[in-house]
Amino acid sequence: MLHYIVLIMTKKTTVYIQDTCIACDNCVRLAPDTFALTPDQLMVYVKQQPQSDATHRRCHHAQVACPVQAIRSQ
Numbered sequence: 001m002l003h004y005i006v007l008i009m010t011k012k013t014t015v016y017i018q019d020t021c022i023a024c025d026n027c028v029r030l031a032p033d034t035f036a037l038t039p040d041q042l043m044v045y046v047k048q049q050p051q052s053d054a055t056h057r058r059c060h061h062a063q064v065a066c067p068v069q070a071i072r073s074q
């Protein structure tokens with residue numbers, strides 16, 4: 001069964017990472033302006049909140065691609 005998640009990001013959206021992150025690196029590759037691996041490479045952190053339409057779009061793709069839904073926004 002397929003499950004679809006609808007995510008809406010606006011310019012006021014704040015993105016954060018939950019500690020369920022498994023450091024798979026998907027989000028860093030998809031949205032390198034927003035996400036980065038910690039120096040020990042055990043987790044990802046938000047290095048800069050998305051600012052432009054393009055970075056919001058990349059961030060959205062990263063959120064959908066996260067295998068453990070660790071990328072949250074509010």
Ligand code: SF4
Pocket residue numbers: 017020021022023024025026027028043044062065066067068069070071
């Ligand atoms: S895609 Fe999800 S699990 Fe993978 S590094 Fe990013 S936040 Fe962590």
